[in-house]
Amino acid sequence: MDIDLTAWLNLALRWLHLIAGISWIGASFYFVWLDNHLRLAKDPKPGVGGEVWSVHGGGFYHKQKYLVAPEHMPEELHWFKWEAYTTWLSGFALLILIYYFSADVFLIDRSKVILSEPQAVLLGLSVIAAGWLVYDGLCRSSIGQNVVLFGIIWFAVLTLGAFFLVHVFSDRGAFIHMGAIIGTVMVANVFFVIIPNQRKVVDTLAAGGQPDPALGQQAKQRSVHNNYMTLPVLFTMISLHYPMIVGNPHNWILLAAISAVGVCIRHFFNLRHTGQVRYEYVAASVVGFVAVMVYASAMQKIGAPVVAEEEATFATAQSIVIRHCANCHATVPTHPDFDVAPGGIALEEADAIRQYANQIYEQSVASDLMPLGNETGMTDQERALLGKWIETGAIIETTESTVSRAEGQFHD
Numbered sequence: 234m235d236i237d238l239t240a241w242l243n244l245a246l247r248w249l250h251l252i253a254g255i256s257w258i259g260a261s262f263y264f265v266w267l268d269n270h271l272r273l274a275k276d277p278k279p280g281v282g283g284e285v286w287s288v289h290g291g292g293f294y295h296k297q298k299y300l301v302a303p304e305h306m307p308e309e310l311h312w313f314k315w316e317a318y319t320t321w322l323s324g325f326a327l328l329i330l331i332y333y334f335s336a337d338v339f340l341i342d343r344s345k346v347i348l349s350e351p352q353a354v355l356l357g358l359s360v361i362a363a364g365w366l367v368y369d370g371l372c373r374s375s376i377g378q379n380v381v382l383f384g385i386i387w388f389a390v391l392t393l394g395a396f397f398l399v400h401v402f403s404d405r406g407a408f409i410h411m412g413a414i415i416g417t418v419m420v421a422n423v424f425f426v427i428i429p430n431q432r433k434v435v436d437t438l439a440a441g442g443q444p445d446p447a448l449g450q451q452a453k454q455r456s457v458h459n460n461y462m463t464l465p466v467l468f469t470m471i472s473l474h475y476p477m478i479v480g481n482p483h484n485w486i487l488l489a490a491i492s493a494v495g496v497c498i499r500h501f502f503n504l505r506h507t508g509q510v511r512y513e514y515v516a517a518s519v520v521g522f523v524a525v526m527v528y529a530s531a532m533q534k535i536g537a538p539v540v541a542e543e544e545a546t547f548a549t550a551q552s553i554v555i556r557h558c559a560n561c562h563a564t565v566p567t568h569p570d571f572d573v574a575p576g577g578i579a580l581e582e583a584d585a586i587r588q589y590a591n592q593i594y595e596q597s598v599a600s601d602l603m604p605l606g607n608e609t610g611m612t613d614q615e616r617a618l619l620g621k622w623i624e625t626g627a628i629i630e631t632t633e634s635t636v637s638r639a640e641g642q643f644h645d
């Protein structure tokens with residue numbers, strides 16, 4: 234019996250990460266909703282600033298918000314923090330498991346910067362730490378007092394970070410690190426500011442004192458930021474499935490633009506909760522998304538910059554795929570990092586190469602996401618040839634000189 238521990242650990246961590254992330258973001262969206270829906274309490278108890286009624290799962294809920302604190306601390310108080318911590322811990326473990334243990338294939342792109350594995354890992358950890366230090370510094374500076382100005386500057390810092398990362402790491406590695414930077418900032422906000430400040434307030438109140446209002450303001454500032462960073466960070470996490478963005482030569486601009494769309498959508502909902510239905514934000518989001526789509530398509534590397542002069546027969550295509558893909562994409566891979574074909578895609582047999590022709594095109598002709606790490610040094614000329622074979626119908630010439638055309642639509 235052979236147990237691929239890495240693969241099972243990957244599954245367990247990813248599942249946990251998703252579950253914890255949903256719980257965290259779900260609770261956080263719910264509290265933003267709750268806060269924005271508070272109405273003046275009809276028959277308020279002392280200290281109650283607002284209330285909201287809702288119905289869910291067969292019962293009615295009556296939530297009340299105490300502006301400072303209730304007269305007596307309840308025996309049981311829920312904090313909502315482990316959702317955030319678990320999300321970060323599982324995400325960080327995944328980052329290490331995939332991108333740091335196999336830095337050579339997932340993180341390093343030798344066509345950009347030749348890094349050793351330790352250098353790449355150190356750089357990755359440094360940018361995550363730097364992200365938090367810069368963010369926290371900005372929050373504490375006078376800029377932090379102005380929400381809009383802060384937003385613009387932090388957005389610019391992140392965009393600059395993305396520009397830097399796509400030039401030193403593989404595209405996937407760069408995108409995942411942008412997600413890690415934003416996600417770390419969000420969790421660090423909970424860990425270093427929101428929860429400790431809340432604890433101080435609770436302790437002061439329990440001791441019969443008057444809490445410092447600055448503690449609440451700081452926590453509120455971080456919580457507002459987290460709210461707007463949610464959709465961009467979720468996008469970075471799914472972005473790896475979209476080669477037309479991650480593998481795009483202008484991927485860092487597309488990441489910034491989509492993040493702006495995410496912020497815009499979040500803003501629409503934040504306003505809507507308070508009763509202001511501002512459809513112009515929906516319109517702006519749709520226009521932004523379409524603009525990203527058009528821009529991405531216009532900038533996509535269609536075919537390699539090199540035009541394939543040679544004839545692109547199946548034999549040529551197959552030899553390229555065998556040389557550059559089949560060390561990993563084989564039933565029994567020869568690459569030391571893989572025990573089974575990644576993604577279940579084995580590219581040895583003619584039929585498989587034709588079946589996956591469109592994906593091969595996306596991953597290694599229209600972008601250079603594959604071969605992962607490009608350890609075999611696939612050239613633009615080879616990409617162009619492979620592209621030409623697919624563009625002309627992914628035809629497999631058989632020995633009886635009959636041709637068989639692939640099912641479905643191929644790039645033309």
Ligand code: HEC
Nearest residue numbers: 338474557558561568575576578592593596597603604605
């Ligand atoms: C070093 C190993 C390695 C090499 C070499 C490699 N791949 Fe991959 N490939 C992977 C891994 C790992 C994944 C799964 C990535 C993920 O986690 O999404 C993958 C995924 C894919 C996918 C599926 C992508 C998706 O998101 O559905 C395609 C298509 C693909 N590779 C094509 C190729 C082609 C074409 C080549 C050669 C030009 C190639 N690969 C070379 C490791 C490799």
